[in-house]
Amino acid sequence: MSDLVIETTGLRKEFRSVRGELRVAVQSLDLAVPAGGVHGFLGPNGSGKTTTIRMLLGLARPTRGTMRLFGQPVPHRLPQVIGRVGAVVESPKFSPNFSGRRNLQLLAGAIGAPPARVDAAIETVRLAGREKDRYKAYSLGMKQRLAIAATLLKDPDLLILDEPTNGLDPAGIREIRETIRDLGASGVTVLLSSHILAEVQQVCTSATIIGNGKLLASGTVDELLGSGTSYRVLVPDPSAAAQALIGAGFAPASINGELHVDAEQPADITRALGEAGIWLTELTPLRADLEAYFLQLTEPEELGHDTTEVVA
Numbered sequence: 378m379s380d381l382v383i384e385t386t387g388l389r390k391e392f393r394s395v396r397g398e399l400r401v402a403v404q405s406l407d408l409a410v411p412a413g414g415v416h417g418f419l420g421p422n423g424s425g426k427t428t429t430i431r432m433l434l435g436l437a438r439p440t441r442g443t444m445r446l447f448g449q450p451v452p453h454r455l456p457q458v459i460g461r462v463g464a465v466v467e468s469p470k471f472s473p474n475f476s477g478r479r480n481l482q483l484l485a486g487a488i489g490a491p492p493a494r495v496d497a498a499i500e501t502v503r504l505a506g507r508e509k510d511r512y513k514a515y516s517l518g519m520k521q522r523l524a525i526a527a528t529l530l531k532d533p534d535l536l537i538l539d540e541p542t543n544g545l546d547p548a549g550i551r552e553i554r555e556t557i558r559d560l561g562a563s564g565v566t567v568l569l570s571s572h573i574l575a576e577v578q579q580v581c582t583s584a585t586i587i588g589n590g591k592l593l594a595s596g597t598v599d600e601l602l603g604s605g606t607s608y609r610v611l612v613p614d615p616s617a618a619a620q621a622l623i624g625a626g627f628a629p630a631s632i633n634g635e636l637h638v639d640a641e642q643p644a645d646i647t648r649a650l651g652e653a654g655i656w657l658t659e660l661t662p663l664r665a666d667l668e669a670y671f672l673q674l675t676e677p678e679e680l681g682h683d684t685t686e687v688v689a
């Protein structure tokens with residue numbers, strides 16, 4: 378049996394506007410989320426993250442393609458696996474005049490979860506000490522953490538969080554990120570949808586990047602960043618340096634009077650130039666983070682929706 382917690386193949390979702398225009402929200406999406414850790418589902422606004430999540434949870438019907446949760450085909454066998462899945466996709470309805478704890482107790486009663494799980498969930502999302510305050514007195518971040526606590530009541534193996542830090546202030550964002558990291562470390566598989574690159578880089582072990590509903594890249598965050606990086610090399614005599622680098626097996630590019638060189642390690646560049654008697658004035662990594670990579674992948678996609686594959 379597959380050890381993937383989430384698997385989609387050729388997933389596609391089309392919407393038709395009131396004027397009859399076709400919009401392809403998700404196209405040919407192959408998503409593979411391994412068990413354990415926090416998996417980022419990264420894409421700009423409108424790239425199809427929520428639509429994909431809604432299909433996985435049986436809230437929207439795919440136009441085409443297959444989906445599996447814990448190896449079981451969904452939506453066909455969703456009733457058999459949904460008990461293992463917790464999801465925060467939209468703001469859940471809590472009673473404003475009840476405390477956070479009371480709200481969780483009511484929910485636990487409704488789904489038949491053991492009462493002891495309420496306090497465990499409060500502890501996990503770091504609401505202890507504030508659990509007896511009324512829900513309406515909670516900050517947005519606390520409300521979001523209570524929503525996560527609600528999903529923990531059934532002790533899920535998979536937690537799906539759609540943009541959980543949206544609308545939060547920096548302190549709220551930090552608390553949610555710490556909570557998500559804790560959950561990933563505790564053995565729950567988390568799918569974290571986000572349009573924030575830094576968030577995925579900080580919190581996730583692996584990620585899938587989508588743009589315009591299409592898969593752009595997938596792998597561990599380290600793989601996505603790549604072991605090789607491009608460096609900007611500043612030297613007093615760029616043409617002499619370019620000759621030396623070519624002689625050492627590099628392929629330098631001259632861009633606006635600067636040399637850009639791909640290398641596994643910056644020391645490889647320093648050594649090659651040093652051996653030719655050329656001393657650097659500056660050596661700067663050009664793709665130091667996921668952000669540059671993400672922009673490089675998604676920028677052309679921002680131009681418009683590709684509906685060229687619409688013909689069914």
Ligand SMILES: Nc1ncnc2c1ncn2[C@@H]1O[C@H](COP(=O)(O)OP(=O)(O)OP(=O)(O)O)[C@@H](O)[C@H]1O
Pocket residue numbers: 392393400401402420421422423424425426427428429540572
């Ligand atoms: N019910 C719907 N009817 C028509 N179009 C829709 C519907 N739901 C989503 N879309 C369109 O599908 C595309 C993908 O939207 P989706 O909400 O899945 O993106 P997203 O990546 O979750 O973005 P965001 O972070 O802004 O929520 C968008 O162009 C959106 O307008």
